[in-house]
Amino acid sequence: MEMGVPEVTPDAVYVVTDRPRAARRCGDGRWEAPGCVVSVDSGRVAVSGDDLSFVALRWRRRIPDDTLVLGDAWERSYGELQWRHPQPERTLPWYWLATSGGRTWGMGVRTRPGAMCSWTVAGDGVTLWLDVRSGGQPVFLGDRELAAATMVAVDGAARPYAMLEELCAAMSPDPLLPREPVVGCNNWYYAYGEGFGREAVVRDARTIAEFADGHQVLPYCVVDDGWTHHFGPWDSGFFDMAETAGEIKAAGARPGLWFRPLSQPETVAEDIARFRSWGYELIKHDFSSYDLFGRYAAHAPATLATGDTVFPDRSRTSAEHVVELYRTIAEAAGDALVIGCNTIGHLAAGLVHVQRTGDDTSGRQWERTRRMGVNTLAFRLPQHGRLFVVDADCVPCTPATEWSLNRQFLDLVARTGTALFVSVDPAARTDAADGDLSRAVRLALDGGQDVEPLDWLTTTAPRRWRCGGQTLTYDWSQPWGAWPLPV
Incomplete structure (x- = not known):
């Protein structure tokens, strides 16, 4: 199946404690693994459990060989931002955008998520990686449910720059903007x-x-x-x-x-x-x-x-x-x-x-x-x-x-x-x-x-x-x- 913006429901979910383990799907938009529950509802990803490091949401799709992919950076950029052909291990913090054959599509997470969110994009699919650790250590959420991320997506025939503007607007519903130029x-x-x-x-x-x-x-x-x-x-x-x-x-x-x-x-x-x-x-x-x-x-x-x-x-x-x-x-x-x-x-x-x-x-x-x-x-x-x-x-x-x-x-x-x-x-x-x-x-x-x-x-x-x-x-x-x- 050729790649477009995936449905918000992933094909599989993996939970990482000491290593990735496949979670078992147990109902519409719900996955369970020992000590962990992941739910996806209208793009909102919630996680509960203890001793958790990462949660990975996986979509299996094919993208054209000539696709170019763009991502962001964790904090400041350091001269490295660039459109590239898919690099499977390349970390794309916060969002990704792909373009091929006059079509541009991509996904991101809304601002101020509960997890450090990044993506990987390859020829066989897309993965959203949710780093739910506390610093470098596993998190212990106790009885609460973590609002880990809310996903948004764009897909269209507009030029890539306009599509990235649209994705940024979708990710950021409440920017704090000055009244005058700075x-x-x-x-x-x-x-x-x-x-x-x-x-x-x-x-x-x-x-x-x-x-x-x-x-x-x-x-x-x-x-x-x-x-x-x-x-x-x-x-x-x-x-x-x-x-x-x-x-x-x-x-x-x-x-x-x-x-x-x-x-x-x-x-x-x-x-x-x-x-x-x-x-x-x-x-x-x-x-x-x-x-x-x-x-x-x-x-x-x-x-x-x-x-x-x-x-x-x-x-x-x-x-x-x-x-x-x-x-x-x-x-x-x-x-x-x-x-x-x-x-x-x-x-x-x-x-x-x-x-x-x-x-x-x-x-x-x-x-x-x-x-x-x-x-x-x-x-x-x-x-x-x-x-x-x-x-x-x-x-x-x-x-x-x-x-x-x-x-x-x-x-x-x-x-x-x-x-x-x-x-x-x-x-x-x-x-x-x-x-x-x-x-x-x-x-x-x-x-x-x-x-x-x-x-x-x-x-x-x-x-x-x-x-x-x-x-x-x-x-x-x-x-x-x-x-x-x-x-």
């Missing part, structure tokens, strides 16, 4: 946490206000890492944070602040309340995936948790623990804008306004910006406005990187209407660069345009983009091409 400056990519103080922050605020040139939407000035010790405590900075917030406002920008919440997890809500009392209107929280799971999820490993990942409460899954943290931050932030960085997008959707969707760009090496920024912008742009506002990371303007390349990335990000943050080293400012920055900032503050990558089926760094009513081609290459070594 635009601003961030000092990380020229200061890198060193050698900046209150005066430099206020100077940055004046610079971004100058680029905005009186626009009715005020830009943000984000104080990134370096305002205090990297690991907290977050109760003071190397300069007076409340007075600095006031000076940012006086300069014509809105104050924003970076912090690392799991440096002191017991004080997360108190820390955010303190930031708000100082006058900060944007809270960027970072490093939580790394601090929770002990690693970054580059190139989509099969699971984010390792055997060393431990949560104190074994009755709740990793996904439930992560959502609880994000909810705590969102509630403490009140009406402040929340940006998640190194956060798990599918679990953060609805609890962050803005999601950093890719690994760091760079004010030191263009190749990082090309590899990380362009890739995440192209392949996660369909999530923009559906799961959250996408943030492909900062556009640097520094002496160490070529402005002829950075200005193209600046132009593209501004046109998409995604979050635009610039990191401008005063030493790199010229009349030409200032003109480029001002035009881009104002375009982004206006909300951007309707943008779509046109050659994303054949490359990881699309060059051809439909922007409004025109097609633009960007040249991302340095004279020697792409740098092949790690960055």
